[in-house]
Amino acid sequence: MKKNVLGFNIFILLVFFIFSSCSDNSSEEFKNDLALGNMEQDSVVNNPDNGMEQDSVANNLDTPDNEPVILDPRLPADVDSTYVLTFEDDFNQLPGTLPNADKWQSKLPWGPSVTINNERQYYTDVLNGDHNAPNPFDFDGNSNLIITAGLNSPAQVETTGLDYYSGVLTGAQSTPYKDGYIEAKIWYEPGVAGFWGAFWLLHRYYDSPQDTGANGKRRTEIDWEFVRGPGGEFLGGPYDTDRIPVAYHYDDGQWSISGGGFKGPNGSPGLSVQCDGTVINNNKGVGPVKQPSGEDLAGAWHRYGVWKTDNFVKWYLDGILVASVCDPAIVSQIEMYPIVNIAIGGNFPGPPNPEDYPTSMLVDYISLWEPTVK
Template structure:
């Protein structure tokens, strides 16, 4: 009996070996995931947190594209992601099997975020601008700050002062250190730098041909990578020779100088009344407003330099490539700023 049993097991083993060899030793047929379902739960506290749950048959992992240039691989299919800005996002999920077969599905999610004040200057303390918030660029810069501008920037009270609840940047016709005009360029570099948020500035602009007031931001890595690699976000630019026309512009590699991404809108009383100039900056878009009226939307993505720290600049230039010819009768003007506020 022992011999019969041993023979039986030997024959069974030979048959199994034969079957295996007859199949060529091939791997099992690759399996494609199926029945992919994706659900999103938006946290009601307006924090930007969204919990995503993905399920699929035969899935070994899931790739999430959160719709703003951010990606994450998740094995279990459940992930919580905090969006840095409010908006409507198209989220794509790819389910992968162990054999790398895939299936995908997209859903839309609406994110609401409560804004909180991150930084501000209300300009309520008379005298020089707050040194804890603002520094200065002094002089004429290379080639008039790269734009053939005509002014010499100073930090003198003759050119910049806080009075009557507003900041006044004063452009004057006067001979000073070899220049025919003086003004001021304030910047928050090294005192306040940030990534993403809403910048809101209430200001009254200049008068006179050649005047060029600006409210803008520059990438904080400017000194290491140069311009336009650092990126530039012009929230508001204005020509005194073209009253009422407001420009918003973005400079970046391949789209700088006269080839920049720019749009404009027209308002009344830009140089006699205060208006609110605003930019909403997120990983997915930069949106520009005047008095809460949207007029320029620029799609942001990870391939361009608008996803790192920037600092704020307030200045009034004279002439140059944008300001244009100067009115020969010009004597002085000012840009007045009621406040600068940054929300997140």
């Protein structure tokens, strides 16, 4: 999804799997309680549709101080159990209402007039009163956000210069964070050519001199990409929805770790490592993520998570660790925020089939857990 200011170029791609763990509780009693909590989390992992329902019955455990600890069953078992929920939108709104403007913007930092990656959609900026194209947002009355992408009318094509409309929500003003676990529960339609939905994180300081991490890595981006299509002109394909590319980019996409390996400017090779010691190099990156069953990921609800700290980036599918970059020299050490959107066509998925549109992506929630002490 990245934007290259110089040329709007993009790099993305495929591969992945691993496991690691972390918990540093000092009390044996607490460890035992935690293990119980983790077992119960596993049952949720296997039944992701139950995730929200189980919120209300989250486990009440005693700490050594007898203070109650609420373990959210959505938190993966290896994520720091002291993290607390600091941001959430569960999209429990009436049909016909607009997304919550206190939490979201309906535009990317570069606005709707800039097209990147040769994409075909116009992101109608409805939260700023934009009527140049249809409103892409609605709510289903069952606590889900609906983002719809479809064809513009001839008049809208003339106004926007683009033949499709779609929606993007960014938490740029409400949800920048440095260290935390973020998760979105998402459903998208199978078999839609040229579809490029995404749940991703972007660095906070767009076009700002403040965009410098402790490690000097600028313009960072972490992606889950729901891509389906014949394939773009230089990114290969075809892409099927039994797999989901994940990627980490920095320096505005000049450096990318994805399924295609770790590539720098002009294809220069990178070298890094996943958290289980798996080498990441020019030929071997991370993802695409698949289900063990090989089942299609489209047409079903799944939970897409990212645990980011100054030391690593970890991707989770339905609470299970599926890919990582474990290298403080290159991972993002600046604040980032979540974005959810549907892009159409362009360099990654390739051309859309108009007969497949309109299509919608549903989002049950976007939730962020952070350390209690930042």
